[in-house]
Amino acid sequence: MSKAQWALELKDVRKSFESRGGAKEVLGGISLSVRDGEFVSIIGPSGSGKTTLFQLIGGLAPLSGGEVWMDGRNTTGHRGHIAYMPQQASLMPWRTVRGNIELALQIAGIDRKQARAKATDWLARIELDAYADSYPHALSGGMQQRISFLRALLSPQPFMLLDEPFGALDALTRQQMQQWLLTIWEANRRSVLLVTHSIEEALLLSDRIIVLSAAPAVIVDEIVVPFARPRKESLWTDPQFNALKQQIYEQLHQPTV
Amino acid sequence: MDNSKSRWRSIFPPILVIAVLLAVWELAVVWGRVPEWKLPAPSVIVAEAIAIWPRLMLHAGATVQLALIGFTGGAAAGFALAALLHLIPGARRAFYPLLVLSQNVPVVAIGPILTIWLGYGILPKLILVWLVCFFPVSVAMLSGLNDTDPVLRNYMRMIGASRQQQFWRLELPNAVTHLFSGLKIAASYAVLSAVVAEWIGADKGLGHFMLISSKGYQAASVFASVFLIVALSLTLFGIVALAEKLVVRWRPAKEAKKV
Numbered sequence: 001m002s003k004a005q006w007a008l009e010l011k012d013v014r015k016s017f018e019s020r021g022g023a024k025e026v027l028g029g030i031s032l033s034v035r036d037g038e039f040v041s042i043i044g045p046s047g048s049g050k051t052t053l054f055q056l057i058g059g060l061a062p063l064s065g066g067e068v069w070m071d072g073r074n075t076t077g078h079r080g081h082i083a084y085m086p087q088q089a090s091l092m093p094w095r096t097v098r099g100n101i102e103l104a105l106q107i108a109g110i111d112r113k114q115a116r117a118k119a120t121d122w123l124a125r126i127e128l129d130a131y132a133d134s135y136p137h138a139l140s141g142g143m144q145q146r147i148s149f150l151r152a153l154l155s156p157q158p159f160m161l162l163d164e165p166f167g168a169l170d171a172l173t174r175q176q177m178q179q180w181l182l183t184i185w186e187a188n189r190r191s192v193l194l195v196t197h198s199i200e201e202a203l204l205l206s207d208r209i210i211v212l213s214a215a216p217a218v219i220v221d222e223i224v225v226p227f228a229r230p231r232k233e234s235l236w237t238d239p240q241f242n243a244l245k246q247q248i249y250e251q252l253h254q255p256t257v
Numbered sequence: 258m259d260n261s262k263s264r265w266r267s268i269f270p271p272i273l274v275i276a277v278l279l280a281v282w283e284l285a286v287v288w289g290r291v292p293e294w295k296l297p298a299p300s301v302i303v304a305e306a307i308a309i310w311p312r313l314m315l316h317a318g319a320t321v322q323l324a325l326i327g328f329t330g331g332a333a334a335g336f337a338l339a340a341l342l343h344l345i346p347g348a349r350r351a352f353y354p355l356l357v358l359s360q361n362v363p364v365v366a367i368g369p370i371l372t373i374w375l376g377y378g379i380l381p382k383l384i385l386v387w388l389v390c391f392f393p394v395s396v397a398m399l400s401g402l403n404d405t406d407p408v409l410r411n412y413m414r415m416i417g418a419s420r421q422q423q424f425w426r427l428e429l430p431n432a433v434t435h436l437f438s439g440l441k442i443a444a445s446y447a448v449l450s451a452v453v454a455e456w457i458g459a460d461k462g463l464g465h466f467m468l469i470s471s472k473g474y475q476a477a478s479v480f481a482s483v484f485l486i487v488a489l490s491l492t493l494f495g496i497v498a499l500a501e502k503l504v505v506r507w508r509p510a511k512e513a514k515k516v
């Protein structure tokens with residue numbers, strides 16, 4: 001198997017933070033890989049180091065050990081290789097909706113004209129073209145997250161990181177957003193690593209789920225999600241769906257050593 | 258329709274108060290037989306202003322020129338210094354306390370020293386106005402540049418924005434509202450500091466004109482100058498506020514109203 005087959009490869013990634021009374025180990029050797037066009041979710045207890053892991057993949061903080069590879073190249077400590085959708089929409093309040101999308105594309109190296117055309121085209125496709133020239137404060141939380149996702153989807157970086165993208169939304173909006181994202185992603189497959197707290201969300205969206213333990217985080221289990229695509233919301237009533245949900249729930253609630 | 262009505266409702270009370278005040282002033286002067294060289298009635302001031310209008314305009318022209326050049330230069334320098342201190346690692350931490358302290362120095366007090374050093378030409382006066390406008394802009398700009406939302410900063414870094422891109426695309430636009438609050442402070446002091454500079458030493462300008470008028474006990478002329486100075490100051494402030502409205506269009510409506 002050639003290395004470039006993996007969109008992302010983490011090789012024994014470790015991270016400790018210096019603190020009074022010694023080092024605090026947060027990531028205790030994480031190895032995982034994501035295939036091209038694969039949707040992988042990470043699920044783990046709060047404080048297990050998921051956001052920290054994303055900071056390492058994004059090249060924002062030094063690793064205490066291990067390597068990050070993307071598309072067959074060692075990108076450890078390098079920035080600019082990922083498209084990112086954070087928990088808060090993180091839209092620049094002084095830029096219009098279209099302007100925000102353009103900004104992300106321009107920073108990734110796309111020229112202004114092309115970025116503009118792409119943004120305009122896609123805003124129409126997700127039926128938000130009426131808001132293209134509005135400022136973010138005029139949008140609901142759910143709409144802002146759609147823009148935030150679109151911005152990441154259109155960015156040319158080879159890999160998408162989504163850090164609890166729907167964590168701040170109410171349950172109903174969240175469910176609608178999951179369905180929406182599922183539809184768009186299935187039509188435009190990109191390599192994705194998603195952090196979530198919701199087992200249902202992970203099961204609905206992912207090809208594979210990686211379960212982390214509490215800090216220092218190690219991989220407890222890796223679950224291949226067997227449901228065929230395109231998936232529907234009716235999945236929620238599938239007995240297999242509920243069995244897997246139960247299994248992951250128990251893994252997350254194992255007593256920590 | 259509704260909007261102009263509510264605007265009228267908010268403008269009307271202060272106008273009424275001012276009108277009443279002027280009327281009381283006028284009547285008090287007339288009935289109390291206050292001598293004109295002490296306190297002229299508003300009607301006398303208006304009459305005097307009309308009589309000396311050409312001369313008043315000549316002096317006002319000099320003052321406006323001084324205030325505008327000083328304001329523009331000071332604001333530009335304040336902006337540039339803030340950007341520089343922000344971009345040079347460590348410089349901000351070293352200079353910021355000094356800048357904040359300098360705000361407590363009554364800059365106009367430096368005026369006489371500037372005259373000793375530089376004589377009576379336009380240069381010491383310009384430097385005075387320039388200094389008065391420089392500090393509020395640099396301090397506001399510097400704190401604005403540092404006031405970037407950490408969530409946005411993290412986002413920009415995650416998607417690979419360079420230091421330069423972070424400055425132009427995030428920190429600078431974020432600082433614009435701060436910049437304008439600094440510019441508004443500078444604008445409201447620019448005309449005043451120009452007048453003070455002209456007191457210290459000048460052969461033209463409203464400050465100079467006030468000085469010779471008061472020496473000649475021409476209170477009406479002094480008052481006419483004061484009203485003109487207030488009007489000029491308000492105009493400059495209004496221009497900056499208008500520019501802010503045109504530039505900062507993205508602010509939510511409810512926040513814009515608070516100012």
Ligand SMILES: Nc1ncnc2c1ncn2[C@@H]1O[C@H](COP(=O)(O)OP(=O)(O)OP(=O)(O)O)[C@@H](O)[C@H]1O
Nearest residue numbers: 017018026044045046047048049050051052053215
């Ligand atoms: N800069 C830092 N210095 C010291 N400790 C840190 C730092 N950043 C994170 N940590 C610690 O690392 C651990 C993991 O934090 P992290 O934010 O990655 O968890 P998480 O899995 O994303 O949690 P959540 O699900 O609540 O978002 C926490 O215990 C946190 O206190």
Ligand SMILES: [Mg+2]
Nearest residue numbers: 050051052163
């Ligand atoms: Mg987190």
